[in-house]
Amino acid sequence: MRIGRTGLVVLTGIFVAGAAWAQEGATGVVKERMDAMSDIGDQMKIIGKMMKSGPYDTATLATASGNIAGHAGPALLKLFPEGSIQETSDAKQEIWTDWPKFQALAGDLEASAQALKDLAEDGAGKELTSAAFGTLAGTCKSCHETFRVKK
Secondary structure, rough: OOOOOOHHHHHOOOEEEHHHOOOOOOOOHHHHHHHHHHHHHHHHHHHHHHHOOOOOOOOHHHHHHHHHHHHOOOHHHHHOOOOOOOOOEEOHHHHHHHHHHHHHHHHHHHHHHHHHHHHHHHOOHHHHHHHHHHHHHHHHHHHHHEEOOOO
């Protein structure tokens, strides 16, 4: 899936704003995952801004995508124990009723963030990393469409 640069910036902005608003009143593991999602959103915003208007810096890109990878995969799954829904949570019950799909998307998030980090560390140009960022953003979008309450 290819998302235009403007679409990536808009998607990232919506993600960040929604995460900040929803965190008020959260506790325990729900707060932990909201904090993790907020950090992912912050990192996506850094990358999105870089891809749209620069300046392009592979060290910053590697750090931001590495931070995302660190929150993804098994680390992300630990933040979603069954039944961990609070009023402040944007998580849908479908996370637990379709756990294999959620698990796969958490793995895709880790893999796509790590791929972007690897490209940045290898000094790849903006064209290659922009495409990898599109894959990463597409993973976020797929998960949100299925497993996040729409605001």
